[in-house]
Every structure is written in structure tokens, then in C-alpha cells.
Amino acid sequence: MNTETKNSLGMNRRDAIKRAGFALGAAISASTLSGVAFAQSSRSGASWKPVNLKRRQVEVAGAIAERILPKTDTPGALDVGVPEFMDILYGSYMTKEERSIFAKGLNAMNQRARKAHKKHFAELNAAQQDDLLRDLAADSKNREFYEKVRELTLVGYFTSKEVGMHVLKYDPIPGMYKGCIPRSEVGDTAWSYS
Amino acid sequence: MNIQGKGTKQNTYDAIVIGSGISGGWAAKELSEKGLKTLVLERGRDVKHGEYPTAHMEPWEFEGRNKISQGKLARQQKQNRTGYTTSPASAHWFVDDVDNPYSEDQPFDWMRGYHVGGRSLLWGRQSYRFSDLDFEANAKDGMSIDWPIRYKDIAPWYDYAEKFAGISGQNEGLPQLPDGSFLPPMAMNCVEEHVRKRITENFSDRIMTIGRAANLTQPHNGRGNCQYRNRCIRGCPYGAYFSSNAATLPAGYASGNLTLRPFSIVNQIIYDKNKDKAVGVRIIDAETNEVIEYYSKIIFSCASAIASTFILMNSKSDRFPNGFGNDSGELGHNLMDHHFKVGASGRIDGYDDKYYKGRRPNGIYVPRFRNIDKASAQKDYVRGFGYQGRASREEWSRGVAELARFGKDLKADLIEPGPWRFGIGSWGECLPYHDNKMYLDDKVRDKWGQPTVTFDCGWKENEYSMRKDMKQSAVDILEASGAKDITPFDTPEKSAPGNCIHEMGTARMGRDPKSSVLNKWNQVHSSPNVFVTDGACMTSAACVNPSLTYMALTARAANHAVEELKKGNLS
Numbered sequence: 001m002n003t004e005t006k007n008s009l010g011m012n013r014r015d016a017i018k019r020a021g022f023a024l025g026a027a028i029s030a031s032t033l034s035g036v037a038f039a040q041s042s043r044s045g046a047s048w049k050p051v052n053l054k055r056r057q058v059e060v061a062g063a064i065a066e067r068i069l070p071k072t073d074t075p076g077a078l079d080v081g082v083p084e085f086m087d088i089l090y091g092s093y094m095t096k097e098e099r100s101i102f103a104k105g106l107n108a109m110n111q112r113a114r115k116a117h118k119k120h121f122a123e124l125n126a127a128q129q130d131d132l133l134r135d136l137a138a139d140s141k142n143r144e145f146y147e148k149v150r151e152l153t154l155v156g157y158f159t160s161k162e163v164g165m166h167v168l169k170y171d172p173i174p175g176m177y178k179g180c181i182p183r184s185e186v187g188d189t190a191w192s193y194s
Numbered sequence: 195m196n197i198q199g200k201g202t203k204q205n206t207y208d209a210i211v212i213g214s215g216i217s218g219g220w221a222a223k224e225l226s227e228k229g230l231k232t233l234v235l236e237r238g239r240d241v242k243h244g245e246y247p248t249a250h251m252e253p254w255e256f257e258g259r260n261k262i263s264q265g266k267l268a269r270q271q272k273q274n275r276t277g278y279t280t281s282p283a284s285a286h287w288f289v290d291d292v293d294n295p296y297s298e299d300q301p302f303d304w305m306r307g308y309h310v311g312g313r314s315l316l317w318g319r320q321s322y323r324f325s326d327l328d329f330e331a332n333a334k335d336g337m338s339i340d341w342p343i344r345y346k347d348i349a350p351w352y353d354y355a356e357k358f359a360g361i362s363g364q365n366e367g368l369p370q371l372p373d374g375s376f377l378p379p380m381a382m383n384c385v386e387e388h389v390r391k392r393i394t395e396n397f398s399d400r401i402m403t404i405g406r407a408a409n410l411t412q413p414h415n416g417r418g419n420c421q422y423r424n425r426c427i428r429g430c431p432y433g434a435y436f437s438s439n440a441a442t443l444p445a446g447y448a449s450g451n452l453t454l455r456p457f458s459i460v461n462q463i464i465y466d467k468n469k470d471k472a473v474g475v476r477i478i479d480a481e482t483n484e485v486i487e488y489y490s491k492i493i494f495s496c497a498s499a500i501a502s503t504f505i506l507m508n509s510k511s512d513r514f515p516n517g518f519g520n521d522s523g524e525l526g527h528n529l530m531d532h533h534f535k536v537g538a539s540g541r542i543d544g545y546d547d548k549y550y551k552g553r554r555p556n557g558i559y560v561p562r563f564r565n566i567d568k569a570s571a572q573k574d575y576v577r578g579f580g581y582q583g584r585a586s587r588e589e590w591s592r593g594v595a596e597l598a599r600f601g602k603d604l605k606a607d608l609i610e611p612g613p614w615r616f617g618i619g620s621w622g623e624c625l626p627y628h629d630n631k632m633y634l635d636d637k638v639r640d641k642w643g644q645p646t647v648t649f650d651c652g653w654k655e656n657e658y659s660m661r662k663d664m665k666q667s668a669v670d671i672l673e674a675s676g677a678k679d680i681t682p683f684d685t686p687e688k689s690a691p692g693n694c695i696h697e698m699g700t701a702r703m704g705r706d707p708k709s710s711v712l713n714k715w716n717q718v719h720s721s722p723n724v725f726v727t728d729g730a731c732m733t734s735a736a737c738v739n740p741s742l743t744y745m746a747l748t749a750r751a752a753n754h755a756v757e758e759l760k761k762g763n764l765s
Contacts, residue, residue, distance in 0.1 A: 068600040074609065085259070092263045130601070137597050151594050158590040158608070159253040159260065167609060172252070174422040177552035179383035183611070186549050190589060190611040193253055 048084065052091030057106040059122035061086045064109065065153040067129050074167050077157050085156035086149075098148065105145025109136065159193065168192035207233040207453070209755075210475055210490040212460045212505065215312025217728040217744045218496035219438025219446075220355070224752035225494070226451035230759075233488060234446075235458040235477055237497075238308030241315070243439040246429025248283045256282040272296075275303040276693060279316075284427045287316045293641040302649030303692035304500060310456055311439040312498065313695070314741075316427045319408040319435050319555070320582065321361045322738035323352050323372040327566060332734050335576045338528065338626045341733045342705045342714035345372065351746035358445075359436040359745060360414040362556075363406030371561040371580075371738070378411045379404045380556050384548040385585035385614045389675045393560070396674035399570055400563040405582065407556040408436035408742075417441065422552030435555070457481045459642060462509040463493060463518050463724060472518070472724045475505075478642050492723045492755050492764060496748065499529075499729030500632060503700040504647055506711075506718075506726075507634050519701070519711050519718035526633055528626040528699040529651045530735040535689040536661050537581065538668035539617030540677025549587065549611060557584035560618065560671070562737055564663065575659040579622035579737045581668065588612030616677060620664035623737040625656050626699055630691070651691045661686065696740055698732035716751040723764045727751045 050058040065077035065086070077083075090102060112132050113121035121129065136146050157163055164170060170192045208230035211221045218234060226232040253259055262270070262280045273288040274280040280288060289306040296304055307313045326345040333340035349372070356375045365373035382390060382404055390402040409426070410419045417440055418432035426435050433440035446452035457480040464487060466473040474489035495502040503526055509518035517525045560581035564570050590608040593599070630651040638646045665684045672680045704710025707719035712731050718724040727748040729740060758764045 069605045070602050072602045072605065074605070076605075089258060089261060092265065093258045093261045095264065133600060137600075146597065147594070150597070150600075154590060154593055154608070155259055155261075161252070161254040164252065164254055171551070172423070174552035177381055177420075177422045177550070177554045179381040179550050179554075180387070180548055181551055183547050183549040186551070186611075189609050190587070191553075193589075 050087045053087050058083050060106045060109045063122040068153045069157050080160040080162045082156040086152050101144050164192045206489040207231045209492045211494045213497035214310045216314045216741050217748045219442030220745050220748040221494040222446040223442040226446040226449040228756045232452050234454040236310050236456050237459040240456040241310045248428045249431050297648040299650035300652045301690035303690050305695045314437040320739040321406050321408050321742040324736050325370050327370045328736035339704045339709050348746050351750040355745035360410045362411040364403050366403050383550045384545050385542045392675040402560050405556040405559045410434045424553035424555045426555050465511045472721050495726045496728045499697040502730045527628050527631045529630045530624045530698040531691045532621045532694040532696045533657045534621050534694050536664045536684040537619035538682040540672040540680040542614045575656045577623035579620040581618040581620050583618030585616040618668050622660050623735050698729040698735050701726050701730035702733045703731050715754045725751050
């Protein structure tokens, strides 16, 4: 995966994220911001366009996923293409009912953001996003959406190639079974998939 | 109808085998190795050993990862009912429900694999012997007719089947779970060893052993040993678990006597009234719809329980107006499966610094301990159950349900191995009830214009009473093991008959032609050159996985067939 793909503003991804953080504190136009937010929602920068979800929706989905599994010393949800995965699942893998719950849930997150901060969810800073996510988690009315977006975030992240091969301990052909070894022999992480 | 092949020498063999799954593969091997020109008719496509398209695919190489698309799901609504079969890694081994419809008076989950190898490619591989506790059960509790055989009749054939197939396991010296000819057992992990010791310390009536699995722990008969990838259901490139494709069919081909014809849907057995016996079968070519007849001295129906009985039921004549060999009226009745999806799991603390290497395609087993003798007799139900389970460290998926947590701590936690959990689920015996049945529906037709099957089968009081004990005894074992956060489960709604994929009965063996379809050698009472050796023949279900018993019964029947042919008794 090439995380350094240039977007249409000539920024690479990392710059775009830095810039977004800076821009959030500055008074710049909403349309510019939305372009930056969109770049954040994709591992391949602005060159990637959602096929099934609306652009606004995929921005929210990506922002939620990144708050659930943020970038630290290991990749975050955006780094490994979770929004792309959600877009594929929304297009061909969800039932009509799941699609409706998912799309409405994403739209509602944006409405919450606008109500609280007069901004799109993806344009909020991390603390503001976390507050709204906590509200969502505590709200039983939106439980189905919250569970779905969590599930897709975790599945999309932990079954990605980057995480499966380079974050978790990858051992495609173990060749043997040892039932009881010191955990230190494996290292700090869990085995990749089972 | 333009019937091809009538009377042609080219379409005549010594033996015809219907189906190429566990039973058909064994029939093909045994008959061809004993010198019979053998034709195997398989209704689906050919799959040569190694032709397993997803065997090496990683999770990220599937577009929807572990999900099935709505487009594919629309054609596999019923095949999807197990919750695992239609994952993109294995969906191609299960039938298209639109082309292959069936109907349900009561829910019945009929999982089918229409391809060479059948369900031998995707079976669970647990391999246990029936004991005399099982063969005598119907006679002793009077719930149904007696088996016409006892353990001593089948024991040498269990040895024979195990030695060829390669079953890893541990002998335990239990009368209710006979020992076998095993390859070295797989290891238990730390927590399983912990539970095993606690069971032995706390219970006098039960033990825990490693699962007996048709997975090779060392190279065997030219097949490679298990690589511990736990991707068996996709087909094993190493041939490290028993399948027709990797084991019996290659042996059959090596004899030079085996011909296999894929895309051959056997529509009926041909009865010749002048000879008063079956003389061959009529097939529909699945691709061209051509109808072709094949002839042979003997026929082995190994199409799977439901499909073999379908063929018999669909083979009507003046002599057999209610289906071939159905003088007793029992054809289609006494349908069984194991009932399961009941048990418990719990967290085991104290092993956080321990882990395992490899993904073992096998679990642990707690053999039956109820209704074995006076001391273990139950007042609420007859027969019994065993537990299958495992201990493992929880994976990242544990994070989905932790709704209140998100952020960097959650991510760091999920990247590490989770707590150890030990879980067991029970596989329970279902009684052979006459009114649990399948029948043919002439109105609903499949893609080839054939009638279809309707199921009318359900669990009854004995199964539901047993389930209470299955759940409580699982909790007892977990409590004795010091487990925390014990979570019992019992989901009969997810375990309709068929869901365990152990369909049995519908053409049962018995001594009396008035109450059974097959004799003690799996021959149709009224047409002894027709043998049925798949799950249809079962007179009772026991509580253990049945495939090893089909292997042994098939090899035994094939041996008998050849002996009888030599004596001139089948011509």
C-alpha cells in the first residue's frame, strides 16, 4: 500500500492530516474543509471515490472508524482502508434493512455534529468526535447502527493485509501445533486470524 | 424420452456406485481394488485432489473478507443456515438452493455438496466408533427396531477404515467409546490440560480426551501431515485430512478399474421384472439433460441419506409402487440428525503468560457419561450425548461487543491475545421416530424436472429433556474447572434437524423385511444386488459423529458383495 499518494492539492496523506488539524482551528471555507476531510477518509487520498456510499457518509464512517481504532505507533483504521471496506460491504453485502440503518446512522451522526458544533462530523476535532461517539454508544435507539459500524471497523481493520501481516503475528503455515508455550515466544501481539 | 445406451456393452460395468462422498469413495476404492469394473456416478462437477481454489487465500484476498454478498446469498439461503458454510472460503462447496429446491413442513437444514468428493471435502473430521451401547440401544429401551449387527461385526472394519484413512487420537479404554487404530494424538493446550485434570479430580463418571480426527499427525499412505492452518473446509493441498479426493478415489484410479462420470444425476434404479431385480440406473446429464442408462451386476447407493432415499422413492414400478425396496413402508421414515448448539463457556484465569503455536483443526472430547449403566441412568430421557470443545485465547472480535470502549487503549488491547476461554457444546442422540420423515413432492420440480424432497421432522420430548442436562452438565464441568463468567447457551432454534449435517435413517437396516429396508449387509431386502451404505442405512444415531461408521459399513458391504458375486448369489 502506498500511503504517500499525492492528493489533488499536492499534499501527501500525512500532510493532509496535519493540515486538517491545523485547518480545523482556522477559519477556512466549508468546501475546502470537506475536501480535506475526504482525503482523510481514504488510504489512497482524494483519488479514491466511494462507489456506493455518498461522499459525506464515507467521511463520517471513516472518522468514526478512526476514533474507534486510531493511528498510534500502529496503523489506524484510515491507514488500512476501512472506509473502502465499508463502501464495498454497503454496496453488495448488506441487506436492504442493514443498508438503511447504516446510511441513516451516518447521516444522523452528521446531524448531531451540526447541531452541537455547526460542522460536519469529519470536521470536528478528536475530542468533539469522541464526545459524540460516547453519546451514540449510550443511546439505545441507535444501537444497531453503532454495533454495525463497530463490527465493520474491527473486521475491516483486523482482516486487512497490513494488520494481518505486519501488526498481528503472521504464520500462514505453522507446520506444527504446540499447545503450551510461553507467550514471550510469540511476542507482544496475538496470532493473525484463525 | 430418448434414452441413450440401452443394452450397449459400453454402458455396462460390474458395479455402479452412486455418489463420490465419504461412502461412495470407499465403495469405489473397495470394489475397484477387488477387480470389479466400477463406474462412479457423481451428480456434480469433477474436483481433482488439489483443485481447491481458496486453499491459500488470505482473509484480505476476499472482496468482502468473511462476508457473503447479497447476490450470492440469494442463491444459498438455505445453505447459509449453519452460519459458516457459505463464507466465501467455502461457499463453492455448497449447492445452489435455487437450482436444487426442497420444501419443509417443519424446518430442516439440508446442506449439500454436489461435486466429486461431496461432503468428504468439507466434513468436520471427528471420527468415533459406535459401541454396543449404541447397537443394542433400540432393543434395550424399546424405542425402535433392533440393529441387525453388533460391535463385533463392524469392529474389524473400523480397524480397516481407520488404518487407511488415518485417524489421530488417544485410546482411553472406555466401553462406550471403543479404542481404535490411531495415529499419534494432537496435543491439548495449557488450559485444556487444566480442565482435563479438574474433570478427572471432580467427576468419577467422565473424562476428557483429545478429539479423534481424520487429520494426519504424521505422513500416511502417501499423504502429507497436517500443517495446522485450520483451513480444512477449503480442501487440503497436503491431503492431510481424509477426503475421497485425496484418499479413496486415487486408490480406486490406481486399480485401473475405476471410471468416474461427473454431472451424472441418478434419477432412478432400473428394475427388470423378468429378472426380478435391479439391472442398472437411469441418469440425467446435468449439463445436457440427456437421459442415459448404465447397467451393472451390483449397485451401491452412496448418494447421502436423503439423496439415496430420494432415488429409491423415485424408482417406482409395478413391483415397487411405493419406491424401490419399500415393501415395509419404512422408506423415508425414521429420519435422524444430532441435536446440538447447547453447552457453556467460561473464562479461565491464571494462564496469561501462556499461548500456543499453530491452528489445531480439532478440539477436545468428553465421551458420553449418561445412561451407560444403572448408576448413570437418567429418569427424564434415554440415550446420551458427548461434548466437543476447546480452549483458546480470545481474538480481536471480542472488541465488537465492548460497546463503551473505543480509542487507542481498545486498539492496543485487541492487538494482544485476549483472555483464555474454554467452551463445550454437546452432540446429542436423536431417537428414530417413525413420523420424522421425508417424502417426494411432484409439484415442486428441480432444474432438471425431477420431483423434490419435502421434510417433516422435528425434535421431541426426549431431545428437549436431554438438552436441559446437556446445558447443566456443561455448567457443572466449567464450575469444577474454576471457570469465571460462565455463559450457558441453548439455541434449539439454530439447531433444526439437518443443521448438524448428520442426516441418518430413511432406509434403515434391520432383521425383518417388514420393518426395515436393508439387511445386515446393507442390501435391499427385496433386491440384494442393491446396497445402500450411506447415512440412510442407520437404525439409530448414537451421539457420535457418524462418518467413520459409514466408512466401515461400506467397506464391509463391498467385501460381502464381492464374496457373494464369487459365489454366484447375486447374478
